[in-house]
Amino acid sequence: MITEASVLDALSGVRDPELDEPITDLKFISDLRVGEGAVDLRLRLPTPFCAPNFAYLMVADAREALLAVPGVRRASVVLDDHHTADEINAGMVGGLGFGSTFHSFEDTDGDSLDELRAIFRRKAFVSRQEKLCRAMLADGYSSEDLANMSIGGLPDSEAKVTYLSRRRELGLDVSATAPFVVDPEGRPIPEEAVVQHLRFARVTRLSIESNAGFCRGVLAARQAGAPDISEREATL
């Protein structure tokens, strides 16, 4: 018996690659039907002009997540009201890759999409690291402390868990002795460069967070047909 909770749990692992947040939190799910061995999901993105490559990544990831839920034998993920919805939906039914899906007017291949995903994984990592450092600075650590810390020395927090998951996704060392503040290639940042590193990482985080805020506002307006300004801003 497939439960809606188990399906939603699986979908919470699917993120908008650019916003680094689960599609469940972003309210991209417009309809979900759970039946005997089958799940039908509809996704609605903030605007019909959300870049198709990102739309495709989310639809494909959602489908994969659904098929990994025990008991699910058939999963259908359909994109609502997107200007390339027809192509993406047909591509999903046929099990085609992005390149084949857009073959009629596109000459891309899977590599470029993987590259795009990799760019955003690096950015997500940089941003999560900065967020964690910022929280630690607020708790009394100095920048020297951060520069000399290893993973094992990190205090427990939700931010740490998210950070480590992004770090793991990049294939970087997450063992207790691995240095904490590193660049996306895993190279440790020297003590004297930590502040400048974080200063730049802060812009990456801001970029991701403000874009997520923008998308949320647009989606809310689209769903409600009215402005949504009541939603609270993420506080830092």
Added chain:
Amino acid sequence: MYEKDGEKYFVVDGHVHFWNAGPDNRNKYGKMFIDCFYGYHSALSPEEYLWDEEKFADYSEETMMHDLFEIGYVDKAIFQPTYLLDFFPNGFNTTAQDAVMADNHPDKFILNSSFEPRLGEQGLAEFEEKHKRYGFKGVKLYTAEWHEDSKGWKLNDDWARRYLEKCQELGVKNIHVHKGPTIRPLNKDAFNVDDVDHVASEFTELNFIVEHVGLPRLDDFCWIGVQEPNVYGGLAVAMPFIYSRPRYFAQIIGELLYWLDEDRILFSSDYAIWQPKWLVEMFVDFQIPEDLQGEYGTLTPDIKRKILGLNAAKLYDIEVPPEIPQEEPAMAGGETGYPERPL
């Protein structure tokens, strides 16, 4: 001109449109496109400035003149054309359409044009013709636009560089580059701003204004801005955050002031997506929240004056009335920095 608390501000709106996206001039993609714009409009505008969809798709000349110049404090507005002929049979807002409006109201508008490097030699000749006719000083470019088999282009492509050489020769010195939402499937990363970096160091006589300050790639944009003194940031799309997401707005402005500086940021409304009246009023009233001032400093009237109009006036040789103070500010805000020490 806007005046508040004894301070005067000369206002140049760096990015405006006079579009026709009504039912008589759009296909199904055109409808999606204007719906998308309407989403931005309704998501980020204060309620009293909301239009209905019909008006938003096709507003009148009178409406625009009223919103910009009668109530919106704008002294000069810069037309940035957007052709989109695949979606809107007569174009969304072309140079020719904008020119009619500009002619009707002398001294109010600055007319920019555009070029399409994939048209090669013939396009280059046409561009020169167009320049002879309209005499523009700036162009707006969409590198993510499709053309026949091409899925977009880069500013440092061979042909694009030929066009930029032509711009330099003709004195078309302001190159506005749209790095933003894509409208077609793309195998390339359309937000990528690397190509701006290449041409900015090659064409040092030209100014490259990255529209939407590179959002959602503010970080990549800032990185280029640090290295290239002729790279500017246009605030279209970032501006309305001032109302619905003021903390993000404060941080975006704060980062731009740090990585670029106060001389390279340009105000724009992106009319008719948003209206300059409330943006100007809120910006003049705006201050970095206290808890962020340690990192970002504060905004002084001099900084605001530069962003609202003086920076664009310099780029476009616009005469600024003598009552507007133009001296260099003594010290912009406080000491800014990353919180190195415990907060």
